[in-house]
Amino acid sequence: MDRQWDEFEPACATATAIAERASQLxxxxxxxxxxxxxxxxxxxxxxxxxxxxxxxxxWRIGRHFYHTHGEDLxxxxxxxxxxxxxxxxxxxxxxxLGDSVAHQLFMPGTEPSxxxxxxxxxxxxxxxxxxxxxxTAFRNDPSVHTVYFFYIPGCFGNNLPPRLSHDYFCGxxxxxxxxxxxxxxxHDSQLTASHLGRWLMPNLMMANSMWNRGDDDAPDxxxxxxxIAQSAPDPEPVLSLLDHCFGKIPDGPEPPAGSYGQSLPVxxxxxxxxxxxxxxxxxxxxxxxxxxxSTREHFExxxxxxxxxxxxxxPELLIDAVHFKSQYIEEVRRKVIAFYHLPLNASLxxxx
Amino acid sequence: MLFNSLSFLIFFPITTAIYFCLPHRAxxxxxxxxxxxxxxxxxxxxxxxxxxxxxxxxxAGLVIExxxxxxxxxxxxxxxxxxIGLLALxxxxxxxxxxxxxxxxxxxxxxxxxxxxxxxxxxxxxxxFQSMAYTIEVFLxxxxxxxxPGYYALYVLFYPQLVxxxxxxxxNLLPQFRQQHTFHPDRIYSGLRLMLWGMFKKxxxxxxxxxxxxxxxxxxxxxxxxxxxxxxxxxxxxIYCDFSGYTDxxxxxxxxxxxxxxxxxxxxxxxxSVAEFWRRWHISLSxxxxxxLYIPLGGNRVGPIRWAINIMIVFVVSGLWHGAxxxxxxxxxxxxxxxxxxxxxxxxxxxxxxxxxxxxxxxxTNAWQIFITFNLVAxxxxxxxxxxxxxxxxxxxHLVRSPILMHPNYAVNALPPFDRFDLIVMGGIxxxxxxxxxxxxxxxxxxxxxxxxxxxxxxxxxxxIVTILWIGNLGSRSFIYFQF
Numbered sequence: 001m002d003r004q005w006d007e008f009e010p011a012c013a014t015a016t017a018i019a020e021r022a023s024q025l026x027x028x029x030x031x032x033x034x035x036x037x038x039x040x041x042x043x044x045x046x047x048x049x050x051x052x053x054x055x056x057x058x059w060r061i062g063r064h065f066y067h068t069h070g071e072d073l074x075x076x077x078x079x080x081x082x083x084x085x086x087x088x089x090x091x092x093x094x095x096x097l098g099d100s101v102a103h104q105l106f107m108p109g110t111e112p113s114x115x116x117x118x119x120x121x122x123x124x125x126x127x128x129x130x131x132x133x134x135x136t137a138f139r140n141d142p143s144v145h146t147v148y149f150f151y152i153p154g155c156f157g158n159n160l161p162p163r164l165s166h167d168y169f170c171g172x173x174x175x176x177x178x179x180x181x182x183x184x185x186x187h188d189s190q191l192t193a194s195h196l197g198r199w200l201m202p203n204l205m206m207a208n209s210m211w212n213r214g215d216d217d218a219p220d221x222x223x224x225x226x227x228i229a230q231s232a233p234d235p236e237p238v239l240s241l242l243d244h245c246f247g248k249i250p251d252g253p254e255p256p257a258g259s260y261g262q263s264l265p266v267x268x269x270x271x272x273x274x275x276x277x278x279x280x281x282x283x284x285x286x287x288x289x290x291x292x293x294s295t296r297e298h299f300e301x302x303x304x305x306x307x308x309x310x311x312x313x314x315p316e317l318l319i320d321a322v323h324f325k326s327q328y329i330e331e332v333r334r335k336v337i338a339f340y341h342l343p344l345n346a347s348l349x350x351x352x
Numbered sequence: 353m354l355f356n357s358l359s360f361l362i363f364f365p366i367t368t369a370i371y372f373c374l375p376h377r378a379x380x381x382x383x384x385x386x387x388x389x390x391x392x393x394x395x396x397x398x399x400x401x402x403x404x405x406x407x408x409x410x411x412a413g414l415v416i417e418x419x420x421x422x423x424x425x426x427x428x429x430x431x432x433x434x435x436i437g438l439l440a441l442x443x444x445x446x447x448x449x450x451x452x453x454x455x456x457x458x459x460x461x462x463x464x465x466x467x468x469x470x471x472x473x474x475x476x477x478x479x480x481f482q483s484m485a486y487t488i489e490v491f492l493x494x495x496x497x498x499x500x501p502g503y504y505a506l507y508v509l510f511y512p513q514l515v516x517x518x519x520x521x522x523x524n525l526l527p528q529f530r531q532q533h534t535f536h537p538d539r540i541y542s543g544l545r546l547m548l549w550g551m552f553k554k555x556x557x558x559x560x561x562x563x564x565x566x567x568x569x570x571x572x573x574x575x576x577x578x579x580x581x582x583x584x585x586x587x588x589x590x591i592y593c594d595f596s597g598y599t600d601x602x603x604x605x606x607x608x609x610x611x612x613x614x615x616x617x618x619x620x621x622x623x624x625s626v627a628e629f630w631r632r633w634h635i636s637l638s639x640x641x642x643x644x645l646y647i648p649l650g651g652n653r654v655g656p657i658r659w660a661i662n663i664m665i666v667f668v669v670s671g672l673w674h675g676a677x678x679x680x681x682x683x684x685x686x687x688x689x690x691x692x693x694x695x696x697x698x699x700x701x702x703x704x705x706x707x708x709x710x711x712x713x714x715x716x717t718n719a720w721q722i723f724i725t726f727n728l729v730a731x732x733x734x735x736x737x738x739x740x741x742x743x744x745x746x747x748x749x750h751l752v753r754s755p756i757l758m759h760p761n762y763a764v765n766a767l768p769p770f771d772r773f774d775l776i777v778m779g780g781i782x783x784x785x786x787x788x789x790x791x792x793x794x795x796x797x798x799x800x801x802x803x804x805x806x807x808x809x810x811x812x813x814x815x816x817i818v819t820i821l822w823i824g825n826l827g828s829r830s831f832i833y834f835q836f
Contacts, residue, residue, distance in 0.1 A: 039535070211774070
């Protein structure tokens with residue numbers, strides 16, 4: 001019966017008026033409850049159909065991505081990291097986690113021996129993502145007894161801001177328990193909406209991000225040159241109401257570059273504590289180590305989060321503020337292994 | 353609260369459901385409350401300014417109606433001065449001040465007044481004009497003064513059209529608040545369809561084109577003329593889809609509630625002259641200027657020179673209404689100049705058509721006129737969109753002069769909207785938009801579509817929704833006209 005009204009006002013004003021009148025007469029003959037029931041029935045069927053269509057499109061896009069895109073997808077390193085964590089073999093005893101600099105040095109798939117596993121990714125997944133990765137690794141192989149976690153100090157400033165988190169974190173960590181945990185912690189309704197969207201239709205949302213990458217006008221999204229600014233609180237009343245109801249923890253001031261400020265932001269603090277507890281529960285030793293830093297970079301470890309001071313490197317070796325030029329990676333890796341006394345044989349780490 | 357935000361997606365169904373559950377006598381209060389909440393989402397303290405405008409014009413309406421003789425005009429002038437004064441204070445003070453500063457510096461005078469630096473309340477130009485329409489109509493005796501302060505407040509605050517119109521007339525809107533709107537599924541479906549279509553135009557077309565336009569207009573010197581032309585045409589499409597998308601959502605949302613808002617767009621780029629363009633573009637504003645400025649100035653019932661002056665006054669004021677900047681003034685003046693030139697060259701152009709013999713082919717004449725009008729309008733948009741007069745001048749001067757395909761490497765290599773495939777897809781979507789827009793003008797076509805069974809119609813709606821989710825820019829970009 002929804003054909004009587006049409007929105008094409010300029011040309012169809014008369015037709016609309018006639019149809020509207022006819023429809024009103026038709027509806028006037030029926031009781032209101034019947035109309036409401038009819039509307040609810042139509043709305044339900046439409047929504048159900050929409051859900052099926054969305055799920056089908058999502059599945060189809062997922063198939064397409066699987067067969068064609070590969071490395072072009074946003075956050076492929078996160079995808080590989082999760083896969084590596086999911087396929088831990090019983091022989092693995094040591095796990096390396098970390099951000100994109102750690103990813104350069106200890107790239108998944110280049111492990112020197114079967115009892116070491118690299119599940120390094122990037123900082124855009126925040127400490128929450130790092131924790132979930134480690135949790136996955138332990139779930140698949142509880143016999144891991146040492147965890148090395150390499151992180152640029154400034155990356156602790158990542159408190160899941162909207163710009164990176166929707167693609168990198170929500171895009172890959174959207175199990176329902178993860179969605180709920182992050183909401184309980186941050187009460188960031190936009191983040192939760194993105195999270196739920198990724199949970200319901202991960203491939204469709206990934207496709208959307210691929211289409212709209214230009215809107216970020218920054219090609220190297222995962223480059224953690226400076227800590228990421230906190231997201232502004234959502235000023236919209238409906239969503240902010242949720243924040244008020246749940247008593248959102250206020251975000252701290254933006255930390256200076258090269259440090260995470262006087263105290264860790266909520267997400268980093270919560271998940272680092274959980275990571276320590278997780279390791280303790282599995283009787284594993286957690287080493288939190290800073291990635292090598294340029295000699296120009298400021299370093300501040302106000303709460304002694306790291307086990308030791310960072311190795312300093314010549315800025316000439318870097319392609320940006322933190323990442324290494326490809327020709328120096330092997331050399332830096334050898335120095336890092338020696339500097340931090342890592343139980344790795346650098347010469348056995350394979351090229352990829 | 354933006355129409356394309358998650359908040360609105362939650363806000364709208366909840367408030368609408370409650371609206372229909374309430375008895376008729378309480379609905380105005382509920383709508384008023386919702387409208388206030390909607391406006392509070394932007395900058396809460398500016399609701400006080402809106403309330404001031406409402407209070408001034410509510411009282412002005414009553415006193416104008418009850419006054420006699422010269423007092424009526426006096427009260428109208430007081431009301432208009434108050435409204436325009438508020439607008440001037442927030443919108444034009446800094447612009448005028450900066451110009452006086454520049455003039456003083458040129459003349460070596462000491463001018464110590466500083467800019468206010470106040471943020472313009474969202475949609476101030478829209479609701480001030482709507483409020484002024486009410487007092488003028490009361491003064492002209494075409495509208496009775498509204499006694500009920502709630503209904504009057506709702507006339508100004510009604511949330512679907514609060515921040516960017518359509519600028520309603522009291523005769524259309526006020527009586528509708530008193531009518532009892534029954535729950536009417538067909539009307540709700542129709543409103544929701546229109547909202548979906550508006551959302552598609554905004555999120556899929558306008559916001560995606562915006563990425564290209566922003567990149568090029570942000571640094572026009574870095575781009576070749578082909579890109580400048582693409583961005584200029586792109587902006588013409590962007591602003592149409594942005595503003596008409598907003599209007600569709602506004603009209604659709606109001607329709608769901610049972611309120612019929614006036615039409616604001618009628619395929620403006622199908623206009624065959626600039627004058628016709630203004631009968632199709634932002635109709636609620638152009639008719640406002642026609643009724644309350646152009647006709648009182650004498651309209652076209654005056655001599656040719658006075659008529660030309662009237663036209664220029666209307667279009668320069670229209671430009672200033674959009675923004676306090678010389679680029680908007682030039683944009684308005686350009687449109688005025690187009691109309692004057694069009695009138696003055698009408699005979700010569702007709703002779704040319706007759707001499708070539710092409711005048712007898714209606715299709716050729718129409719296509720040529722539409723093409724020329726679109727290009728004239730798109731050229732004027734350069735001044736509307738450019739960040740400064742210098743930037744606009746540079747773009748206008750280099751549309752055919754700079755190296756054709758010059759572009760900064762970072763953009764074309766890194767940004768997907770500049771990818772050839774993406775540009776082709778966008779072109780395809782714009783073509784589909786045009787076809788649908790054309791189909792919308794054909795009652796038989798649209799009626800035959802709505803006569804189809806659900807299994808044919810629903811997939812079309814699903815396709816729109818999936819396209820929004822797939823390629824739409826879901827980052828809640830603001831609407832262009834919100835800044836006015």
